[in-house]
Amino acid sequence: MRVSHQSHRISLQSAFILHGRDFRDTSRLLDVFSLDYGRVTLVAKGARSPRSKLQGILQPFSPLLISWSGKGDVQTLTGAESVKSTIHLSGKQVMSAYYINELLQRLMTQHDPHPELFEIYKNTLESFLKDNDELVLRRFEKYLLAEIGYGLNLDVESDTGVALAIDEKYYYDLEKGPVSIKNNNTEGEFIISGQTLFDLSAEKFSCPQSQKEAKQLMRIILSHHLGDKPLKTRSLHWYKPL
Numbered sequence: 001m002r003v004s005h006q007s008h009r010i011s012l013q014s015a016f017i018l019h020g021r022d023f024r025d026t027s028r029l030l031d032v033f034s035l036d037y038g039r040v041t042l043v044a045k046g047a048r049s050p051r052s053k054l055q056g057i058l059q060p061f062s063p064l065l066i067s068w069s070g071k072g073d074v075q076t077l078t079g080a081e082s083v084k085s086t087i088h089l090s091g092k093q094v095m096s097a098y099y100i101n102e103l104l105q106r107l108m109t110q111h112d113p114h115p116e117l118f119e120i121y122k123n124t125l126e127s128f129l130k131d132n133d134e135l136v137l138r139r140f141e142k143y144l145l146a147e148i149g150y151g152l153n154l155d156v157e158s159d160t161g162v163a164l165a166i167d168e169k170y171y172y173d174l175e176k177g178p179v180s181i182k183n184n185n186t187e188g189e190f191i192i193s194g195q196t197l198f199d200l201s202a203e204k205f206s207c208p209q210s211q212k213e214a215k216q217l218m219r220i221i222l223s224h225h226l227g228d229k230p231l232k233t234r235s236l237h238w239y240k241p242l
Contacts, residue, residue, distance in 0.1 A: 009069040013037065014083075016121065017060050018101040022048065028058060030077065031105055032066065033121065038112045039104065042068050044077040054080055061097055061125055062086040073110065093128040099233040100124060100140050106226055107148055117147040134211055139203050141218045150225060153177030154201035168194045172217055174224045192217055 014035040023029040028044040047054040057064070057080050067079040089097055104121070108114065124140045145151060156163055158176035170178040171189035178197055195206060196213040205211040 008071070009067070009078075010034075010037065011067045011079075012065045013067065014118070015064050015066045017058055017062070017064070018105055019060075020044075020058060026052075029074075030058065033104055033108075033118060034066070035115055035118045036113055038114055039108045039110050040068070041074045041110065042066075042077040043074060044080075047077075057082055059086055060101065061089060063122065087125045087129070089125070089128055092133060095233060096133055096137055097125060097128060099231070100137070100144075102231050102233050103141070103144060103222070106229075106231070107144065114147050117144065120147075132205070134215065135203065135205060138200060138214050138218055141222060142200065142203075145221065145225075150221075152200070152221070154197045164194045164197055166194045166198055170194060170197065172221070174221060190216060190220055 016033050017030055018033050018039070019031040020028050023043060026046050026048045028047040030042045030044055032040050032042055034040055044054055044058060046052050047058060054077075062085075063083045065081050065083050066077060068075050068077050070076045100121070120140065120143050124136055127136045127139075142152060153176070154164070157170070157178055157180055158173055159179055162180075164170070164178060169181050169191050170193075171181060171184075171191055173179050178192070178194075181191060192213050193210070196210045196217070199206050199210045200214050200217075205214070
């Protein structure tokens with residue numbers, strides 16, 4: 001759903017800041033994920049001014065209520081308030097959270113509401129505090145792909161409809177899903193176990209090999225949809241993305 005170019009006002013919308021950058025002398029340009037309006041771009045005028053009421057509020061991973069007005073692709077923030085404390089992540093949790101923020105920026109169309117994904121995103125940030133980081137990321141990647149229309153087939157062979165077997169090997173066709181390596185030319189293809197596909201579906205890791213294969217598979221699939229431009233969070237030399 002594309003936003004109307006007619007001017008309008010939005011009040012007290014649940015939202016998270018995905019990314020922000022300095023804009024002009026004292027303002028900030030924000031990429032925001034909102035509950036009912038999806039991803040929107042807002043100008044926070046004067047947000048960097050020492051007297052701004054927005055100082056310390058417009059932070060990533062902080063649940064907010066925001067208001068804005070205007071028309072077109074870039075509109076004007078008119079208010080923001082915290083609804084609870086920032087989700088305090090540490091270490092690699094921080095960069096993993098920035099990674100999912102960048103995925104949302106790159107793969108979500110602006111002004112396209114995804115209320116279920118919004119709740120999943122909020123729960124994902126909280127899950128970093130208690131669950132295995134890699135499992136949290138694979139789960140979010142799977143849900144994100146499903147929300148934007150690229151859901152994974154993790155149940156049956158794409159060419160036969162036969163249920164996957166845990167002890168079999170498959171290659172994953174990026175357009176269709178898993179294909180048995182039996183009687184198929186799989187030279188140069190990424191081979192994955194039925195156990196890993198089962199684990200992704202069940203959202204668990206049964207062994208280190210399953211965890212490793214799941215990461216490799218999701219990276220291949222996401223790269224296919226992201227195109228040639230690499231993710232910035234993967235290019236940071238001091239961060240090894242999970």
